[in-house]
Every structure is written in C-alpha cells, then in structure tokens.
Amino acid sequence: MTTRGTVVRRAPGKLFVAGEYAVVDPGNTAILVAVDRYITVTVSGADGAGVVISSDLYPRAVRRQWQGGRLSGGGEEAAHVVAAVETVGELLAERGLPVPALSVAVTSTLHEAGRKYGLGSSGAVTVATVDAVASYCGLRLSREDRFRLALLATARIDPQGSGGDLAAGTWGGWIAYRAPDRGHVLHLARSRGVEAALAADWPGFAVRRLPPPDGLRLEVGWTGSPASTTSLVSGLHRRAWRGTSSHRAFVRNTNGFVRAAVDALETGDGPGLLHQIRRARRELARLDDEVGLGIFTPELTALCDAAEEAGGAAKPSGAGGGDCGIALLDADAAHRLPHVRQRWAAAGVLPLPVSPALERSQE
Structure with a gap:
C-alpha cells in the first residue's frame, strides 16, 4: 500500500431540479444539477492511532479510535465523515491492507455562519x-465505485436517502439519476462484504449525464430557514402514504414530467422544460395539500410566484420546508x-450566487 503526504479532494453541492420524493423509491428518475459550492476534505497522516477529524463547522478536532472495524469516541457532528472512513476501512481490511x-x-462553502444552505x-x-x-491509502477506484462506497456509508445512517446528492457530487454537471434499493445493497455489504457489494448488480440504479438547459438561466433563492430532508421524508412514511392511490398517482405523474423534462433538456427545448418544471411545482403542491408536510413555506411560494410572473418556472428544490x-x-x-x-x-x-458545477473529471 502506498500513501501520499497530503491528499485534497472536493465535491460540489447539489440541487434537485425535478423528481424529489419519488426518487426515494428505487427505479424512479430525478434530475439534479451540481453547483459550484464545495466541501473540501484534506487527508494526511496523524500521530498515534485512529482518525483525527476537524472541521470549520465545529470548534475542536476529535480523535476516534478503531474498535471492531468501527470508529468510537467523539460526538455526532462528524457522522458522515466517520461512516465514509469506516466504509473505506472495511474495503482496505478485505484486501488485507491496514x-x-x-x-x-x-472545510465548507455550503454553509453560512454554520447554517446550511x-x-x-x-x-x-x-x-x-x-x-x-x-x-491517500493508495486505492485506485472508478467513479462508480466511489459513488457506491459513499452510498453504503450514507445508507448506514439514513437508508431512506436516495443518494441523489452523492451522484451529483460524484459526476457533477446535470444528471438523470435513479436510486438503487438501499436495503438490498446494505444487505450485500453485510453478508458478502464491501468488495462484493461494489462488484454486484444494484437493481434500480442508473445515472447519466444531461446537457444544460438551452436558453435558460438557473437562479437559486435561499429562504434562510434550514430544513431536514430526513425529517420530511420520514414524516411522509409515518403518514402511511406509501401504497395508497395518492402515492401511486404522485409517482406516476412525477415519472411523467421527469421523462418529459429529460427529453426537453436533451432536445434543447427550453419552453418545454419550463412547462415540466411548472408541472413539478403543481404536483409537489398537491402532495403538500394532501399530506400536510409543509413542503411549501410562504418564502418558497413567493419565490415561485415571482419567477412565474416573470415568464419563468420555479419550485422548491429537494424536500422543501425551507x-x-x-x-x-x-x-x-x-x-x-x-x-x-x-x-x-x-x-x-x-x-x-451559485452556478452549475462542471462535470467532474475522473481524477
């Protein structure tokens, strides 16, 4: 195994363009765009054993120690970093590497004074x-393998998350994304190991690049109010909505306008894309009215209304609620x-002030 003195990698943030909520179920497509705000991670050697994690988002560095393949000690503020390190650590162990x-x-530019955008x-x-x-540990991984490791890491924390943010962060640019069955891939990793999970078929999973919209500019508004995707999606599940006629209609309608939006992007049909984004807004509003999640806040409604009055189209991005x-x-x-x-x-x-991030190189 070879290591380098310091390795620096960054990944962009993302915005959902269409298909949120439906994409949580395997096989349903969403459109996302990576944006030019980034998380940067710098890895280097450390004295002693274990892993020292520091961030500009919390006041002090925390050292965690390996115990039975997991990192113990510290608080919860670095849960996703810990899960990522543990998952790579499992792959190293399976390959007989320390x-x-x-x-x-x-470091992050996806936050404002500690508040997430x-x-x-x-x-x-x-x-x-x-x-x-x-x-840093000398592993040569394909882009898809890096995505799969990231999804295994996040699924351990929240198996309901679609992984769309991971796909946007891995591929960059505009993408069409379908989520795999996270329970299935977690079972693969637990029963057969991470290496086998990387090599296996992941039912439902697909990602492909899309061209940017022709003749349109992307504008983003921040409400200043943080929202929890996990809480909103969990709230939807708690309402026993899945499997109902309303759920089936939502998925059917969402798949319809997402397919049409993909076609509009691929054919350079700007007005057609605007029409599908308006359909997406109406379908999210219908879901909100029926289930009462609070997807549309007064600020998000005003954002959408102002854009539509100017001849554009707008909607909440992601789970909404802020x-x-x-x-x-x-x-x-x-x-x-x-x-x-x-x-x-x-x-x-x-x-x-964000713009679409360029497609990421293979690195």
Whole structure:
C-alpha cells in the first residue's frame, strides 16, 4: 500500500431540479444539477492511532479510535465523515491492507455562519471523504465505485436517502439519476462484504449525464430557514402514504414530467422544460395539500410566484420546508431578473450566487 503526504479532494453541492420524493423509491428518475459550492476534505497522516477529524463547522478536532472495524469516541457532528472512513476501512481490511492513522480536515462553502444552505452538504462531505481517504491509502477506484462506497456509508445512517446528492457530487454537471434499493445493497455489504457489494448488480440504479438547459438561466433563492430532508421524508412514511392511490398517482405523474423534462433538456427545448418544471411545482403542491408536510413555506411560494410572473418556472428544490428554491428564467430577458430578486428580497428570500458545477473529471 502506498500513501501520499497530503491528499485534497472536493465535491460540489447539489440541487434537485425535478423528481424529489419519488426518487426515494428505487427505479424512479430525478434530475439534479451540481453547483459550484464545495466541501473540501484534506487527508494526511496523524500521530498515534485512529482518525483525527476537524472541521470549520465545529470548534475542536476529535480523535476516534478503531474498535471492531468501527470508529468510537467523539460526538455526532462528524457522522458522515466517520461512516465514509469506516466504509473505506472495511474495503482496505478485505484486501488485507491496514488503515493508517489519519487526519481528516473538512472545510465548507455550503454553509453560512454554520447554517446550511440546503445544497447537500452531507452528501458532498461523504463523497469527498471517500475519495480523499481512498486516494491517500493508495486505492485506485472508478467513479462508480466511489459513488457506491459513499452510498453504503450514507445508507448506514439514513437508508431512506436516495443518494441523489452523492451522484451529483460524484459526476457533477446535470444528471438523470435513479436510486438503487438501499436495503438490498446494505444487505450485500453485510453478508458478502464491501468488495462484493461494489462488484454486484444494484437493481434500480442508473445515472447519466444531461446537457444544460438551452436558453435558460438557473437562479437559486435561499429562504434562510434550514430544513431536514430526513425529517420530511420520514414524516411522509409515518403518514402511511406509501401504497395508497395518492402515492401511486404522485409517482406516476412525477415519472411523467421527469421523462418529459429529460427529453426537453436533451432536445434543447427550453419552453418545454419550463412547462415540466411548472408541472413539478403543481404536483409537489398537491402532495403538500394532501399530506400536510409543509413542503411549501410562504418564502418558497413567493419565490415561485415571482419567477412565474416573470415568464419563468420555479419550485422548491429537494424536500422543501425551507432551504432553497430554484427558478429557470429566459436567458435573453435579463432585464426581468432585478424585479424577480426584489420580489424575493421582499419575501425574505436571499438570491444565492451559485452556478452549475462542471462535470467532474475522473481524477
């Protein structure tokens, strides 16, 4: 095994464009875009044993020790970093390789004064940590293997998460993503090992690149109010919604407009894409009315209304309930943008200066 003195890797944040909630079920497609805000992870050697984890998001470094293949000690603030290191550690152990003492340092531009923007910071830190630790330990992994390790790590924390943030962080750019059955892949890893899970078929999983929208600009508004995707998705499950006629209609309608939105992106049909984003907003609103999750806050509703009055289309991005909303506006109608932003500001929505991140190189 070879190691380098210091390895630095970063992963971008993400925004859901269409398909959230439905993508939680294996085989349903969502559209995401990676954005140019990043988590950066720096891995180097450490004195002693175990792993030292530090971050600009919490006040002091924490040392964790290996016990039975898991890292013990410390609090919960670094749970995704810990899960990522443990998963790479399992792969090393299966290959008969030791895990060296590690220093893992995390910095983020996905937060404002400690508050998250809702751009998928947990996914980004998992992707960047897997990449950095694996590279430091001399593992040569394909892009898909890095994604699979990241999904195994996050599924141990929250098996309901779709992994869309991980896919956006791994591939970058605009993507169409379908989630695998996380229970199935976790069972594979537990029963046959991480190496076998990397090599196995993952039913439902697919990812492919999409071209950016033609003639449209992406604008992002931040409500300033953090939301918990895990809580919102869990709330949906607690309401015994799955399997109902409403659930089936939601999935059917979502799959319909997502397929149409993919077609619009691939054919350069900007007006067609705007129509599908408006359909996506209406379907999320119907779900919110029926189930009462609180997907649409007053700020997100105002964000959407302002964009539509300017001829664009907008919706909450991700689980809603706060965090960010997205708007697609005519790129040739820049004169309308100041009015949209003024409307947002009046509603307490902060325009967030982000752009689509480029497709990630293989590295």
